[in-house]
Amino acid sequence: MTPIYFLFTVLALQVDAISPTVYERGPRFVIEPPVKVEFSNNSGAVINCNAVGVPSPKITWTRKEGLHPIHDLNTLQTTNSNSLRHIRSDGSLLFNPFSMENYRPDIHSATYRCIVSNAVGTIVSRDVNVKAVRFGAFNVDALLALLSDITLKRV
Numbered sequence: 524m525t526p527i528y529f530l531f532t533v534l535a536l537q538v539d540a541i542s543p544t545v546y547e548r549g550p551r552f553v554i555e556p557p558v559k560v561e562f563s564n565n566s567g568a569v570i571n572c573n574a575v576g577v578p579s580p581k582i583t584w585t586r587k588e589g590l591h592p593i594h595d596l597n598t599l600q601t602t603n604s605n606s607l608r609h610i611r612s613d614g615s616l617l618f619n620p621f622s623m624e625n626y627r628p629d630i631h632s633a634t635y636r637c638i639v640s641n642a643v644g645t646i647v648s649r650d651v652n653v654k655a656v657r658f659g660a661f662n663v664d665a666l667l668a669l670l671s672d673i674t675l676k677r678v
């Protein structure tokens with residue numbers, strides 16, 4: 524090892540020892556949510572979003588058109604544990620089953636993004652198009668989507 528090389532190595536080791544920032548890593552998705560999520564009002568849905576990084580990243584969700592993180596949304600009748608939309612501590616976005624009088628287009632037919640950030644940086648998922656449909660209408664909708672897919676492919 525040449526002396527100058529040796530010096531750099533020693534310096535590099537010292538930087539490692541005194542500065543924990545050397546080990547910081549920007550967030551990276553482990554589970555990026557899908558582009559499309561359809562669910563029935565009877566079943567509800569859970570959309571996973573998970574990422575790693577150092578320090579451990581914080582996961583939030585936004586509406587596509589909103590810059591601010593979304594919050595749990597409750598109907599007037601229900602408690603927090605039964606909210607229409609809830610961000611779980613593992614970062615996933617939960618939609619509870621709901622009756623049709625509690626249907627809210629801004630919640631149940633909306634585009635979301637999962638935002639992950641730590642001290643190093645922030646990453647944003649692709650758009651997640653969420654659509655809740657009435658139980659029973661679900662299969663018809665799926666069939667129509669399939670048919671329009673087939674039609675598009677023929678053209």
Ligand SMILES: *[C@@H]1O[C@H](CO)[C@@H](O)[C@H](O)[C@H]1NC(C)=O
Nearest residue numbers: 564565620621622623657658
């Ligand atoms: C979902 O909608 C159907 C049709 O309106 C209704 O019969 C059913 O009770 C709803 N599900 C829930 C969990 O409220």
